[in-house]
Amino acid sequence: MADKKLAIIATKGTLDWAYPPFILASTASALGYQTCIFFTFYGLQLVKKKLDLKVSPLGNPGMPMPMGMNKWFPVLGTTIPGMEGMMTTMMKQKIKAKGVATIDELRDLCVEAEVRLVGCQMTIDLFDIKRDELLDNIELGGAATFFEFAGDADVTLFI
Amino acid sequence: MADFDQELDARGLNCPLPILRAKKALNDLGDGQVLRIMATDPGSVKDFEAFAQQTGNTLLESNEDNGEFHFLLRKNG
Numbered sequence: 001m002a003d004k005k006l007a008i009i010a011t012k013g014t015l016d017w018a019y020p021p022f023i024l025a026s027t028a029s030a031l032g033y034q035t036c037i038f039f040t041f042y043g044l045q046l047v048k049k050k051l052d053l054k055v056s057p058l059g060n061p062g063m064p065m066p067m068g069m070n071k072w073f074p075v076l077g078t079t080i081p082g083m084e085g086m087m088t089t090m091m092k093q094k095i096k097a098k099g100v101a102t103i104d105e106l107r108d109l110c111v112e113a114e115v116r117l118v119g120c121q122m123t124i125d126l127f128d129i130k131r132d133e134l135l136d137n138i139e140l141g142g143a144a145t146f147f148e149f150a151g152d153a154d155v156t157l158f159i
Numbered sequence: 160m161a162d163f164d165q166e167l168d169a170r171g172l173n174c175p176l177p178i179l180r181a182k183k184a185l186n187d188l189g190d191g192q193v194l195r196i197m198a199t200d201p202g203s204v205k206d207f208e209a210f211a212q213q214t215g216n217t218l219l220e221s222n223e224d225n226g227e228f229h230f231l232l233r234k235n236g
Binding site: 023026027030031032098099100101109 | 171172173174175176178179182199200210213214
């Protein structure tokens with residue numbers, strides 16, 4: 001039987017949204033899927049050599065905040081300078097405390113499992129991203145490159 | 160207790176790490192050999208069933224003991 005195939009488009013560049021593509025891709029590989037992730041727009045943050053991902057409570061009413069802050073804290077409070085840094089630090093502490101993998105770790109596992117990583121050339125041009133800011137082992141390509149792989153994929157996800 | 164050839168301590172690790180570590184450990188085992196996995200992630204119970212089912216390996220045993228989960232996974236082919 002031919003391997004199953006999983007194609008993912010990763011469009012988000014925050015610490016929380018970095019998890020689904022890497023968790024699913026690494027797990028799919030362990031299950032024997034051929035896997036490809038196409039990183040476009042803010043998703044390209046996930047293939048920078050040096051990851052600097054943050055999480056923001058701003059505009060995110062679903063985000064649990066420590067000490068019930070989301071209950072009594074005015075929405076405007078989430079715009080206070082330093083809030084993003086504080087929430088990012090707290091999230092990273094939680095991740096560590098609960099034995100959840102770091103994004104670096106999951107990404108390494110994907111690379112090791114030969115998940116195909118493709119960066120969107122158009123986004124790179126649009127945001128003036130330098131090639132050497134991105135992982136050496138990613139390919140660059142466009143929408144047609146994605147469909148070449150995704151065209152006969154068994155599972156396709158837009159994240 | 161059933162025999163096993165190798166042991167993997169995945170205690171304290173959360174999804175998907177127990178599965179990924181188990182997959183890696185299985186790579187080093189031969190056909191018919193058995194891997195014992197210890198985990199604390201409650202989600203791993205369903206996940207190891209699903210892993211075995213999709214990879215063609217056999218989940219010989221799945222037990223809970225005092226908040227710890229123990230699995231025996233036989234590598235097939």
